[in-house]
Amino acid sequence: MATQFSTGAGEDRFVGRAVSRVDGPAKVTGLAKYAGEFSAENLAHGYVVSSSIARGRITSIDTAAAEAVPGVLKVITHKNRPSVAGQSKAYQDMVAPPGSPFRALYDETIVFSGQPVALVVAEDFDTARHAASLVTVAYEAEPPRTDIDALSGDAYKPPMEREGIKPPPEPRGDAEAAFGKAPIRVEGQYRLADEHHNPMEPHASTVVVEDDGTYTVYDKIQGVANTQLYLTNVFGLKPEQVRCLNPYLGGGFGSGLRPQYQLFLAMLAAQDLKRSVRVTLTRDQMWSFTFRSQAVQTISLGADENGGLQAIRHDAVQGTSTYEDYQEVVVNWSGVLYKCDNVKLSYKLVKLDTPTPGDMRAPGAVSGVFAIETAMDEMACATGLDPIELRLKNYTEADQTEGKPFGSKALKSCFSEGAERFGWSKRSPEPRSMRDGKELVGWGMASGIWESMMMKSSAQATLTADGRLEIGNSTGDIGTGTYTILTQIAADTLGLPIEHITTKLGDTELAQAPVAGGSWTAASSGTAVMKACRTIAEQVFKLARGLPDSPLANVDFERAVFTNGRIEVAGDPSRSVGIVDVLKTTGTDKLEATETASPDKDFKKQFEAYTHSAIFAEVKVDEELGRIRVTRIVSAIAAGKILNTKTARSQILGGVVMGIGSALHEESMLDHRLGRFMNHNLGEYHVPAHADIYDIDVIFVDEEDMANPLGVKGLGEIGIVGTAAAIGNAVYHATGKRIRNLPITVDKILG
Amino acid sequence: MLIESGSPGAHARIGITLTINGEKREIEVAPWTTLLDLLRERLDLTGTKKGCDHGQCGACTVLVNGTRINSCLALAVMKDGAEITTVEGLAALAHREGTNTLHPIQEAFIEHDAFQCGYCTPGQLCSSVGLMNEGHAKSRDEIREAMSGNLCRCGAYTNIVDAIEEVMQQGAVR
Numbered sequence: 033m034a035t036q037f038s039t040g041a042g043e044d045r046f047v048g049r050a051v052s053r054v055d056g057p058a059k060v061t062g063l064a065k066y067a068g069e070f071s072a073e074n075l076a077h078g079y080v081v082s083s084s085i086a087r088g089r090i091t092s093i094d095t096a097a098a099e100a101v102p103g104v105l106k107v108i109t110h111k112n113r114p115s116v117a118g119q120s121k122a123y124q125d126m127v128a129p130p131g132s133p134f135r136a137l138y139d140e141t142i143v144f145s146g147q148p149v150a151l152v153v154a155e156d157f158d159t160a161r162h163a164a165s166l167v168t169v170a171y172e173a174e175p176p177r178t179d180i181d182a183l184s185g186d187a188y189k190p191p192m193e194r195e196g197i198k199p200p201p202e203p204r205g206d207a208e209a210a211f212g213k214a215p216i217r218v219e220g221q222y223r224l225a226d227e228h229h230n231p232m233e234p235h236a237s238t239v240v241v242e243d244d245g246t247y248t249v250y251d252k253i254q255g256v257a258n259t260q261l262y263l264t265n266v267f268g269l270k271p272e273q274v275r276c277l278n279p280y281l282g283g284g285f286g287s288g289l290r291p292q293y294q295l296f297l298a299m300l301a302a303q304d305l306k307r308s309v310r311v312t313l314t315r316d317q318m319w320s321f322t323f324r325s326q327a328v329q330t331i332s333l334g335a336d337e338n339g340g341l342q343a344i345r346h347d348a349v350q351g352t353s354t355y356e357d358y359q360e361v362v363v364n365w366s367g368v369l370y371k372c373d374n375v376k377l378s379y380k381l382v383k384l385d386t387p388t389p390g391d392m393r394a395p396g397a398v399s400g401v402f403a404i405e406t407a408m409d410e411m412a413c414a415t416g417l418d419p420i421e422l423r424l425k426n427y428t429e430a431d432q433t434e435g436k437p438f439g440s441k442a443l444k445s446c447f448s449e450g451a452e453r454f455g456w457s458k459r460s461p462e463p464r465s466m467r468d469g470k471e472l473v474g475w476g477m478a479s480g481i482w483e484s485m486m487m488k489s490s491a492q493a494t495l496t497a498d499g500r501l502e503i504g505n506s507t508g509d510i511g512t513g514t515y516t517i518l519t520q521i522a523a524d525t526l527g528l529p530i531e532h533i534t535t536k537l538g539d540t541e542l543a544q545a546p547v548a549g550g551s552w553t554a555a556s557s558g559t560a561v562m563k564a565c566r567t568i569a570e571q572v573f574k575l576a577r578g579l580p581d582s583p584l585a586n587v588d589f590e591r592a593v594f595t596n597g598r599i600e601v602a603g604d605p606s607r608s609v610g611i612v613d614v615l616k617t618t619g620t621d622k623l624e625a626t627e628t629a630s631p632d633k634d635f636k637k638q639f640e641a642y643t644h645s646a647i648f649a650e651v652k653v654d655e656e657l658g659r660i661r662v663t664r665i666v667s668a669i670a671a672g673k674i675l676n677t678k679t680a681r682s683q684i685l686g687g688v689v690m691g692i693g694s695a696l697h698e699e700s701m702l703d704h705r706l707g708r709f710m711n712h713n714l715g716e717y718h719v720p721a722h723a724d725i726y727d728i729d730v731i732f733v734d735e736e737d738m739a740n741p742l743g744v745k746g747l748g749e750i751g752i753v754g755t756a757a758a759i760g761n762a763v764y765h766a767t768g769k770r771i772r773n774l775p776i777t778v779d780k781i782l783g
Numbered sequence: 784m785l786i787e788s789g790s791p792g793a794h795a796r797i798g799i800t801l802t803i804n805g806e807k808r809e810i811e812v813a814p815w816t817t818l819l820d821l822l823r824e825r826l827d828l829t830g831t832k833k834g835c836d837h838g839q840c841g842a843c844t845v846l847v848n849g850t851r852i853n854s855c856l857a858l859a860v861m862k863d864g865a866e867i868t869t870v871e872g873l874a875a876l877a878h879r880e881g882t883n884t885l886h887p888i889q890e891a892f893i894e895h896d897a898f899q900c901g902y903c904t905p906g907q908l909c910s911s912v913g914l915m916n917e918g919h920a921k922s923r924d925e926i927r928e929a930m931s932g933n934l935c936r937c938g939a940y941t942n943i944v945d946a947i948e949e950v951m952q953q954g955a956v957r
Contacts, residue, residue: 056893059901060885060908062830062870069829157824158816232834232842232902232936282832282902283936315835511900511937682896682939689938714839714934722930725940 045595046520046530050678054535055280055515064280067252068236072308075238076105078153078301079160080294080313081167082320086145086176086707087385090169093150098163103155105305107167108297110137110149114304122265126258127289127391127547130192131356134321134388136293137300142171143354144387145708146320151297153309176385176707180328180351187349187380194359197396201367201433205374207332210343214334218410222331222403224756224774225699226351226709227324229392230719233282235321236312237295239302247302249276251295254288254508255547260540262291263299271540278538284510285690286391289549292321319712322390323700325351327362327399331407334374339415341372341426346404352381353388360396364433365481366404368642371428385707391549393690394749397482398756402694405478405757406772409764418461419477419761420447420646431640439639442670443479445733446646450477450668453729454648463768471652471661474766480645480754484672484737484745485552485631490543491560492626493522495568499597499612501528503564504536507545507557511686512748513679514553518561520676521742525565526572526611527594543626551643551746554675559629559740567625569594576614583607632739641739643671643750647688647758653766658778661726662692662759668731669750673743677732680747684730687751693720695756696775799863803828804872812859819843819854822869830870830905834934841933844906844913845869851913853932870905873912887953888912891946899937907933911947915954923948 058064083090095107108114117123120132136148150167154160177183193199211217233252240248247269251259256276263274281288298311313320327350334343346366352358363377392398412419424447430437451457459475460466466473491505503522509515519535522528536542543564545557573592576599577584584592584599584607593600600608614620635641650664665688674680697718700709711717730751737743756774763781764770771780796811803826812821819836822828822845831854834842838856845854846868868876877886884890888911891897898904910933914920920929926944935943 052893053896055901056898057885059898059904060870060889060892061874062828062905064901065829066832066902069823071827157820158813230936232832232840232900232934234834281900283900285936312833315837315840511898513899678896682899682937682942685941686899686938689940690936713837714835715837719934719936720938720940721932721934722927722940722944725927725938728941 044524046523047675049676051516051520051530051676053513053516053679054519055509066233066280066282067238067250067278068310068312070238070250072240075308075310076153076155076305077157077160078151078297078309078311079164080148080297080311080317081150081152081164082317083142083145083147083149085142085171085173086178088142088171088173090140090142090149091172092170094168095150097166098152101159101163101166103159104163105153105155108137108151108153108301108304110139113137114300116300117266117268125262125290129194129356129358129388134293134355136296144385145706146317148293148297151301151311153301153305176704178384178386178702178707179704180326180349180382180384183382184328184349187382190357190359190381192357194357197359197361198364200363200377200379203376204432207343207345207374207376210374211332211334211345214342215337216335216414218333218407218414220331220407220410220772222329222406222772223326224399224402224694226326226702227392227694227698228319228700228717229285229287229322230318230714230717231283231285231287234313234315234318235292235294236310237298238310239298240308241302241306246273249274251276251278251291252281252288253278253291254281254284254510254549255506256508256538256540257506257544258547259291259295266296267299267303276540278508281508281510285393286395286549287322288510289391289547290322315714316712319700319709321387324392324395324398325358325389329362329399329403331403333407333411335411335415339411339417339422339425341370343374344370344372345376347378348400349380349382351384351386351389353386354383356388357381358389360391362396362400365397365400367433368431369404369479369481370426371432372426393687394482394753397749397753398694401480401753402757402774405754406760409476409761410770420451420456423447423479434640436638436640439635439641439739440672440735440737441642441644442733442735443644443646446644446668446670449731449733450646450648450666453731454666456648463765468652471654472766474651474653474762474764476758476761476765477646477648478754478757478761480647480750482551482643482750482753484641484643484739485550486555486740487546487552488628488630489545489556489560490626490628491557491564492543493564493568495572495623497615497621499528500532501526502534502536503561505543505545505557505560506538506540507553508538508548510548512553512683513676514548514557516679517554517675518557521558521561522565525562525594526569528597551748551750554744554746555740555742556629558675558742558744560627562741563627563629564625567627568623571623572611572614573599575618575620576609579614579617583609635739641745643745645669645750645754647754649758649762651759651762651766653763653781655767655781658781660696660763660776660781663726666729666731667751668733670733670735671747671750672735672737672745674732675744680732681730683747684751685728687749688728688755689720689725691752691755692724692759694774695759699775797860799860801862802866804868805875814858814860816859817855818857818859818862821859822854828869828871832902832905834903841910842903842906844909844933846909846913849916851910870908873908887950888946891950895942895946897939897942897946899939903933903935907935907943914947915951
């Protein structure tokens with residue numbers, strides 16, 4: 033039985049309900065301010081000049097014309113750049129992969145197309161933009177190396193592991209031999225295009241120089257602690273000299289995990305000019321850093337006549353930059369999802385002249401699970417089994433990779449509840465056998481999986497004499513609903529109304545918390561907030577029990593129920609006292625607590641923790657036009673306790689929509705002659721629009737988990753994982769065409 | 784070359800009058816300044832968002848005389864004399880004597896969780912009001928089609944359509 037967070041605190045009045053976002057009013061009135069919207073007296077504006085070559089060196093930069101424009105304050109290049117940290121190690125942020133991070137304006141070397149080569153700083157934005165167009169850069173270009181297929185012979189096993197990213201496990205059994213002997217075999221190459229995060233808010237940083245010489249920095253980041261660490265290391269500042277904030281983030285999806293070059297440039301200019309500076313990137317510059325790098329994958333599955341898996345091989349080669357070994361978990365999922373005694377997995381990198389790729393919503397799992405779940409659909413066809421039946425036949429209650437059971441795994445409920453909602457039993461298994469007018473209809477399904485993680489995190493809580501509570505920490509609400517769920521947790525832990533609680537996030541002056549990513553924030557910050565509020569509860573309780581003729585005399589804290597602003601004795605609500613009365617009577621102005629929550633080591637020793645899902649997709653395909661519509665998705669999710677049914681559902685909706693993008697639309701196209709992503713705008717890089725999105729149904733199945741006291745597992749990524757496979761499998765069912773190379777565009781249907 | 788003078792300067796500025804969220808304002812603006820940059824950079828109305836500056840994302844949607852437009856594609860000087868409503872003015876648009884409420888579409892967006900990060904939201908809201916003013920879209924399919932100029936990377940689309948549909952139905956009842 034999962035421990036209820038409110039044990040001893042009362043009832044769940046807000047947790048588990050469809051509570052509307054507490055930041056909703058700020059967001060629908062335009063009052064919510066994002067990093068590039070904070071102003072300051074005498075604010076200067078920076079505009080980035082980007083390199084037009086992908087590899088080589090700058091031979092000269094002519095900034096005279098730009099500097100001559102009235103209103104231009106300075107043009108900063110590698111030639112006149114003020115001194116910054118020389119060691120590349122200083123540029124390694126909290127989530128940097130192994131290698132030497134990119135250093136903007138460091139020297140004349142060009143390592144990717146769109147690399148910043150100058151910053152023009154002017155009195156206003158118009159002037160900076162205009163002057164930037166007058167900067168002339170001459171290069172000595174070398175042929176770019178960006179074609180992963182041409183370079184796959186150079187693939188290497190990353191010599192240093194990226195922290196937190198498990199390399200493929202040692203092989204178990206003998207996959208080659210078992211595959212050779214298997215009567216039924218499936219083999220294929222699978223790939224997913226390079227994708228760019230493209231949050232709606234372009235990256236921006238505003239560096240405000242305060243009167244006392246300290247800095248207040250508003251940065252587009254998923255965790256301000258990372259901004260602060262980066263700035264202190266690179267610019268030789270002390271933490272108390274740099275306060276970093278980001279109360280709202282206009283979409284991250286991983287693109288805001290690492291400090292990006294606009295932060296470096298804004299700080300560089302602010303220090304140099306001794307005045308406040310803002311740098312906002314343009315939409316096309318959003319193609320000049322972090323992206324989901326395509327992984328070229330091969331899978332071989334061998335099964336017996338009954339569909340029992342005898343062998344799994346899954347190999348991936350993925351692009352990284354020339355200067356960092358970015359890594360993600362692409363192939364391991366195949367060894368975790370299914371019971372199989374012969375498994376061999378490999379993961380290699382190829383160095384390309386691109387920016388370092390980065391984590392993008394469910395990094396690795398989006399590519400890897402697309403591949404294995406497409407291959408499993410092929411195996412279902414080869415064995416004549418229903419795709420769900422095949423998955424149940426190979427179901428596992430333990431992670432064979434680690435030799436440990438799952439802490440919880442309600443994937444079977446996802447299959448059954450999802451199938452029922454979708455109407456899966458009405459599916460006619462033969463491809464091209466279902467039609468709606470002139471459109472072919474296809475029904476496909478897939479499983480999804482993501483790691484359930486928790487990170488060490490602190491939170492603070494302050495209860496004031498008026499009965500109002502302020503909680504918070506430095507992590508960010510990246511649109512996930514963190515403000516809201518933390519407010520709900522605090523409200524229930526102390527039995528207070530939601531309106532009496534203020535939640536503050538995204539400020540380095542608040543308690544330390546990690547970046548918001550990996551779907552770990554609900555477990556990490558949620559548990560920390562619960563603990564801080566429990567400590568406050570204990571403090572109030574002690575004060576209450578000490579009152580003369582206290583109704584709580586001789587009552588243990590464990591028997592105290594916090595509800596409706598009062599402390600009651602469990603089972604005897606007639607014995608109670610109001611929290612505000614306690615504070616007033618005892619003359620207490622405020623009570624404060626900061627607590628830290630860490631992952632449960634005992635749990636981790638015994639169990640492996642994952643979220644699971646089953647995705648069912650209906651597509652309608654017009655074969656004459658090659659047009660595919662995803663008319664229905666049912667996503668059934670097993671993710672432990674659901675804190676807020678409204679925002680949780682939205683997390684899954686968002687993941688599904690991005691999954692539809694992966695399946696049908698998103699593709700950053702490199703021109704290998706130029707080493708440049710050519711479709712660097714939202715007109716030519718299509719992200720799903722309103723007209724692309726029909727019905728999406730989300731189911732949360734019951735699942736009890738003990739990894740953390742809240743019983744939550746995280747929801748940010750699981751909605752996208754497997755969605756593209758379910759759609760691809762539906763396209764196969766509709767058309768008989770197996771398309772293993774995403775996105776499934778018109779040409780591939782017609783071709 | 785288009786910009787002969789090289790830079791925005793006082794001499795190049797043109798006087799215009801805009802009524803923004805009900806307030807009449809006399810503004811001196813450079814001829815090349817977009818309505819979006821005027822709102823965000825000069826008037827501190829940062830509720831209107833810049834997502835692409837190319838008319839491809841809809842984050843900058845505002846109402847000009849009740850019609851929705853991409854403010855990044857309009858030069859401010861072209862709108863001399865116009866009435867502009869931004870997200871900051873939506874509530875006032877629906878304000879009735881003795882009430883202090885949000886516009887029904889704002890309420891519906893909150894109720895239906897029609898946003899996550901909130902960055903596309905001002906544009907989605909203004910576009911929704913513009914769509915309802917146009918009166919063409921009736922069905923969910925028509926709403927989807929007519930809202931397709933407003934991208935939402937968080938993927939709140941189904942909730943946005945739910946919110947618009949609800950407000951349209953309320954309007955029909957009224």
